Amino acid sequence: MRHRLAELRGPDVPAKALDARALAALAANPGCRRRAILDGAGVDKAALAGALGAPSDYGQSQFALIRGNTFEARVKADGGAELLRLTRTLLDPAAEPPAGAAVPDLSAPGPEGRTARTALALREAVAAGGWTLLDHPMLALDVAGSPAFLEPDAVVVHPDGGWTVVEIKSFPMLDGSADPAKVGAAARQAAVYVLALEAVAARLTPPPAVRHEVLLVCPKDFSNLPTARAVDVRAQRAVTARQLDRLTRVETIAEELPEGTCFDPERPAGELTAAVDAVPAAYAPECLSSCELAFHCRERSRAADAVTRLGRPLRAELGGLGTVHEVLSAARGESGDPDDPVVAALRRAAALRAEALAAAADREAVPCP
Ligand code: SF4
Incomplete structure (x- = not known):
C-alpha cells in the first residue's frame, strides 16, 4: 500500500508530514x-493547488505569527503564573493554588528525543504531584502508520495527575466570547493534541486522565492581557479519531482511482486536474x-452547478436536489415530485415570491396623488 501511495504522490516526491x-x-x-487521499498519500496540497493554477491563501500571515508569539510569551511569563492561575480558576478551582509550579526543561535532540523527554516529564510530574507546566512539549501521533510530531502551546499537569491541553491564540475574546469559527478551529486543533496525549497516558499505570476540556487563552477585549475559557472538545476529538481511522483505510479510495493517477505538482496542469x-x-x-x-x-463546484458551494446548512435542506438548476426547476414546477416535502416547500416559496413581486409591481403602478 505504501508503494501505491508513493505512486500517487509522485515517485520522487517526499511525503509531506501532517501537523496538528x-x-x-x-x-x-x-x-x-479528496482530502483524505491527498493527506493519506502525503501530497503537498499547497504545491498541488499552485500547479493547478489556484494557489491558496490559506495559512497565517507573518504579522499574525509575530503577534501570536508576542502574546504567547506574555501569557507564559513568570513561569506561567498567569496561565496556571487561569487553569485553576476555570478548570480545577478546588485544587491547591499553583504557587511554585514546576516548569521542566524539555529540550532534547530531534523530534523523537523531544517526544521521549516530554513523556518522561509527564510521568515525573504525575509522580511528584502539584502543578507542572510543560512549555511546548512534543507529542507523537500515529497517522496512517507513521508518527506525526505535534507541538501544543502548553500542557498543564494538575495536582490530581490530570493533564490539560492549553491553546494560546491571538484573536480577541470580547466580553468573554470569541469568533465561533476561530474557536471551532482552535478546538479541533486541541482535540488532536488530546488524542496524542491519550496515547502517552495509555502507556502509564494507572493511566492519568487527559481532560477533554481544554483551556483557550486569548487577548482580553482589545488589550494584550490574557483571558481564557474552557472549551469542551469531546465532539472534535471523536470526529478526528474517526478521520484518522479512515486515513489508515485510504487504500479503498486509492484502489478506485484509475491506473497511473498521480498528484505530482511537476505534472502538466491538465493531467493534474x-x-x-x-x-x-x-x-x-x-x-x-x-x-x-x-x-x-x-x-x-461552481462549474458543476453544485449546491454544496452555498453552504452545508442549505445543502442539508435541499434533500436529493444536488444542483442549482435542479432546485430552480423544481421551484418552477418543471421537475420534481410534488409529494416530496423539499419540492413542495420550494414551490410554496416560489409562489410567495411571485405574489410579493406582483404586489410590489401593483404598488409602483398606482400614480402618486
Ligand atoms: S473539497 Fe474542501 S476539504 Fe476537500 S479537497 Fe477540496 S477544499 Fe479540501
Missing part, C-alpha cells in the same frame, strides 16, 4: 474523500479557511 493544523482541518470536512477530479470532493465554503485546495474545489 492539518490533522485538525481533516476533522473540519470529514466527508471529503484530471487526477484531482477523479476523487470525489465535498466542497463547502468552510474549506476556504481549512484546506489549501479550496479555490480549485470551489471553481469545480
Whole structure:
C-alpha cells in the first residue's frame, strides 16, 4: 500500500508530514474523500493547488505569527503564573493554588528525543504531584502508520495527575466570547493534541486522565492581557479519531482511482486536474479557511452547478436536489415530485415570491396623488 501511495504522490516526491493544523482541518470536512487521499498519500496540497493554477491563501500571515508569539510569551511569563492561575480558576478551582509550579526543561535532540523527554516529564510530574507546566512539549501521533510530531502551546499537569491541553491564540475574546469559527478551529486543533496525549497516558499505570476540556487563552477585549475559557472538545476529538481511522483505510479510495493517477505538482496542469477530479470532493465554503485546495474545489463546484458551494446548512435542506438548476426547476414546477416535502416547500416559496413581486409591481403602478 505504501508503494501505491508513493505512486500517487509522485515517485520522487517526499511525503509531506501532517501537523496538528492539518490533522485538525481533516476533522473540519470529514466527508471529503479528496482530502483524505491527498493527506493519506502525503501530497503537498499547497504545491498541488499552485500547479493547478489556484494557489491558496490559506495559512497565517507573518504579522499574525509575530503577534501570536508576542502574546504567547506574555501569557507564559513568570513561569506561567498567569496561565496556571487561569487553569485553576476555570478548570480545577478546588485544587491547591499553583504557587511554585514546576516548569521542566524539555529540550532534547530531534523530534523523537523531544517526544521521549516530554513523556518522561509527564510521568515525573504525575509522580511528584502539584502543578507542572510543560512549555511546548512534543507529542507523537500515529497517522496512517507513521508518527506525526505535534507541538501544543502548553500542557498543564494538575495536582490530581490530570493533564490539560492549553491553546494560546491571538484573536480577541470580547466580553468573554470569541469568533465561533476561530474557536471551532482552535478546538479541533486541541482535540488532536488530546488524542496524542491519550496515547502517552495509555502507556502509564494507572493511566492519568487527559481532560477533554481544554483551556483557550486569548487577548482580553482589545488589550494584550490574557483571558481564557474552557472549551469542551469531546465532539472534535471523536470526529478526528474517526478521520484518522479512515486515513489508515485510504487504500479503498486509492484502489478506485484509475491506473497511473498521480498528484505530482511537476505534472502538466491538465493531467493534474484530471487526477484531482477523479476523487470525489465535498466542497463547502468552510474549506476556504481549512484546506489549501479550496479555490480549485470551489471553481469545480461552481462549474458543476453544485449546491454544496452555498453552504452545508442549505445543502442539508435541499434533500436529493444536488444542483442549482435542479432546485430552480423544481421551484418552477418543471421537475420534481410534488409529494416530496423539499419540492413542495420550494414551490410554496416560489409562489410567495411571485405574489410579493406582483404586489410590489401593483404598488409602483398606482400614480402618486
Ligand atoms: S477544499 Fe477540496 S479537497 Fe479540501 S476539504 Fe474542501 S473539497 Fe476537500
